Amino acid sequence: MGDYQVSEKIREKFEQLIAMDEVQKALRFIEEDVPRSIDEQKKLTLIEAPTFYEDERAAAYCDYLRDLGLEDVHVDEYKNAIGLWRGTGNGPKIMIEAHLDTVFPKGSVKEIREENGVLYAPGIVDDTRGLAILLSALRGLKESRLKTAGDIYFVGTAREEGMGALGGMEDFLNAHPELDGTVSVDGAWTEGITYEATGIQTFAVNFYGIGGHAYGAFGKMANPLHAAARAVAKIADFQVPDNPRTTFCVSNFHAGNDAGIHAIVPKATIKFNFRSNSEEELMKLKDRIFTAIQEACDEETARWGKDTITWDSEQFCDIHAGNQDIHAPIVEATYLAACYTSEDPGKVYFAQGGSVNGNRSVAKGIPAVTLGGGHVDTKCHTLDELYPMEGSFRSPQEVLLMALLTAGVDGKIESVLR
Ligand SMILES: [Zn+2]
Incomplete structure (x- = not known):
């Protein structure tokens, strides 16, 4: 993606953000947070959550969100697990989400096998890793002690896969027409960015x-x-x-x-x-x-x-399909965050559409990106699904940057959406 040009305005905000001591501290913290994050990923994987049967995992996810001090933590009537990170009230309303459900029937996950730095279990990546990424990013955010201008909903969404048809996301968006932007994490890597809605x-x-x-x-x-x-x-x-x-x-x-x-x-x-x-x-x-x-x-x-x-x-x-400009501010900001946190910025790419929760936002005209695609074949949707743990701090770092870029840092950096 060497020929992709980011506007001066977005680049300036990004440079300002990463120059902040608090942000660098949070990024370092997330590196140290890896063992805890992996532990959460394993625990959540063992709570099976086939599409339409997310209840138990939703409840467990709420416990994590509550422990992190979010407000108004609850499972909504659509089985989404929700917690609110309260901003100072001067910024846009953001949702950051990963989906709770997996494509495997109950009984598929017997154990999590670990071999040479790789975890094996159905659903270990899609999208349980996404759920764990959100929690680690959230801990980084807390650790930074920064105040965001906007409010951020952290959500584990129900019914993304198969017959669920991105249903939990659709229901959440309909219940929250005030949202100004959404960031979805579906997968484990920093390189792939989905901004169009298939x-x-x-x-x-x-x-x-x-x-x-x-x-x-x-x-x-x-x-x-x-x-x-x-x-x-x-x-x-x-x-x-x-x-x-x-x-x-x-x-x-x-x-x-x-x-x-x-x-x-x-x-x-x-x-x-x-x-x-x-x-x-x-x-x-x-x-x-x-x-x-x-x-x-x-x-x-x-x-x-x-x-x-x-x-x-x-x-x-x-x-429904939806178009979003490849130079929409949220897309440009994501590109910079992906390049910054990726091991190899040359590998950052824009996916040609996809069937991901972000589609629901784009189709409604809400700025949105879905992160998590990458160059590693994790055999998602097969019983051999695997997660190589190397570099697993990168995605939470990317999500942290996206939280700050979209919600804005109170008094310091205006949201890229403004
Ligand atoms: Zn998924």
């Missing part, structure tokens, strides 16, 4: 017909499975733009059963998801897919001239 739409579509004997009813009726196959074939041939990145995938195709192996099925179902970093492309693609589905039904019906194939749909995931 929209995702996930649907199931059912195709219906009469159904009958494969031989006896042949020619007397249309076949909903054939209609579904026609639809999939049409979708498979779609061309979509690389930029803004736009994708589609039929992920599930189901009809019939073995007992009915010689039957024309009465129903076939496909599931698919499609994504784009542009809301316009997302909606265009939605239109094309549903047009293809209608055409497929019409063609299958016309093929036999009998029985009308009908369809209905159910939506599982409805996340």
